[in-house]
Amino acid sequence: MPEDFTVTPWEVTGDIDYDELQKKFGTTPIDDVLLDRFAGYGKLHPMLRRGIFYTHRDMVPLLNEYDKGNKFVLYTGRGPSGNTHLGHMMPWIFNKWIQDTFGVDMVFQMTNDEKFLFKDLTLDDTTSMAYENALDFIALGFDPKKTKIILNTKNVDKLYPIALSVAKKVTFSTAKAVFGFDNSTNIGSIFYTAMQSAPAFLPSVDAGRQVPVLIPCGIDQDPHFRVTRDVAPGLGFPKPALICCKMMPGLSGEDKMSSSDENATIYTTDTPKAVKKKVGRAFTGGCVSVEEQREKGGNPEVCSVFKYNYYMFEHDDEKINELAQKCRNGEILCGECKMCLTQKINVFLEDHQDKREKAKDVIADMTYDNFEW
Numbered sequence: 001m002p003e004d005f006t007v008t009p010w011e012v013t014g015d016i017d018y019d020e021l022q023k024k025f026g027t028t029p030i031d032d033v034l035l036d037r038f039a040g041y042g043k044l045h046p047m048l049r050r051g052i053f054y055t056h057r058d059m060v061p062l063l064n065e066y067d068k069g070n071k072f073v074l075y076t077g078r079g080p081s082g083n084t085h086l087g088h089m090m091p092w093i094f095n096k097w098i099q100d101t102f103g104v105d106m107v108f109q110m111t112n113d114e115k116f117l118f119k120d121l122t123l124d125d126t127t128s129m130a131y132e133n134a135l136d137f138i139a140l141g142f143d144p145k146k147t148k149i150i151l152n153t154k155n156v157d158k159l160y161p162i163a164l165s166v167a168k169k170v171t172f173s174t175a176k177a178v179f180g181f182d183n184s185t186n187i188g189s190i191f192y193t194a195m196q197s198a199p200a201f202l203p204s205v206d207a208g209r210q211v212p213v214l215i216p217c218g219i220d221q222d223p224h225f226r227v228t229r230d231v232a233p234g235l236g237f238p239k240p241a242l243i244c245c246k247m248m249p250g251l252s253g254e255d256k257m258s259s260s261d262e263n264a265t266i267y268t269t270d271t272p273k274a275v276k277k278k279v280g281r282a283f284t285g286g287c288v289s290v291e292e293q294r295e296k297g298g299n300p301e302v303c304s305v306f307k308y309n310y311y312m313f314e315h316d317d318e319k320i321n322e323l324a325q326k327c328r329n330g331e332i333l334c335g336e337c338k339m340c341l342t343q344k345i346n347v348f349l350e351d352h353q354d355k356r357e358k359a360k361d362v363i364a365d366m367t368y369d370n371f372e373w
């Protein structure tokens, strides 16, 4: 039977069956044993408790090494093609929790080359978006002493030799099989995965020894890192470990918040008025009349407003269960729920926008090899 969903680094559509995807990609579920182990390092993040970060590659050997005193380096990134939305922020928030919990260094890659190659954007466009997106990343509070931002075209002297060694090991036939390229694909795109692999090996190159790396990211990025992991041993580097999250849904009920549907996407730069309007129009799956909703109740499983609370805006498990129950019983109506969520998002954004402004003062100190924007 054909699948009714697609998940690649460049396209996420349809009704994603996350168990099926895990099987297809060959990642390992995060089970209770691993959760208990995480809990030994610090209070579990809600994204782990709730199965939002749900699958991994080689977390156990990574933690074994950590316990022996061999610290890993965190690596994640952003393809700067537009404003940052809440979906992008989700894995970064989790990265911050890992940095704080394990006290580790991190590299953040901004792939202005990728978005130039894959989208109808100039390199100037993607480079200035990289600056804007980096402010959002910094605003989350990453330790400036432990965090370096890489911009592909600026740090090319360090990345390119590593990317070349990766590219030499990856055939066109592998790139076609993994990414679905064909004869009309530009050759920059075919090479690109080598650039996304490079930061996974950079800590080892810099340190002159094998440094373990952990990549927390959305599951859509896994195909790149399958390639990275395949070539690692042949190049004398450790395979990076991965921990991946489900995709934060859009407000229209779609499975992924995406910039292609602006009205269903909350950007970090949105005004309170814009947030109110977008949440006001959100898909809830509620009944047509108040009477019917009071009688039959709502369905939190399909409601995008509930999902926003679940993914990001209500960390208290008791409160989230109570909200689900009240919705099912018809005790709380969609209008009220939308108002509460609007308020939570606006409180979050007001603080974030403030920190985003302040990030302009520290961004220069957080660039890899001190490049200038």
Ligand code: TYM
Pocket (backbone or CB within 6 Å): 009, 075, 076, 077, 078, 079, 080, 087, 088, 089, 090, 091, 109, 110, 111, 114, 196, 215, 216, 217, 218, 219, 220, 221, 245, 246, 247, 248, 249, 256, 257, 258
């Ligand atoms: P990009 O810019 O598409 O996305 C940045 C990060 O956000 C995740 N993401 C989401 N997570 C949850 N819900 C969503 N709706 C959602 N939309 C996006 C992505 O999985 C990603 O983790 N090629 C990459 C940039 C990159 C990178 C990396 C990402 C370079 N190196 C290492 C992760 C790890 C990209 O275009 O990401």
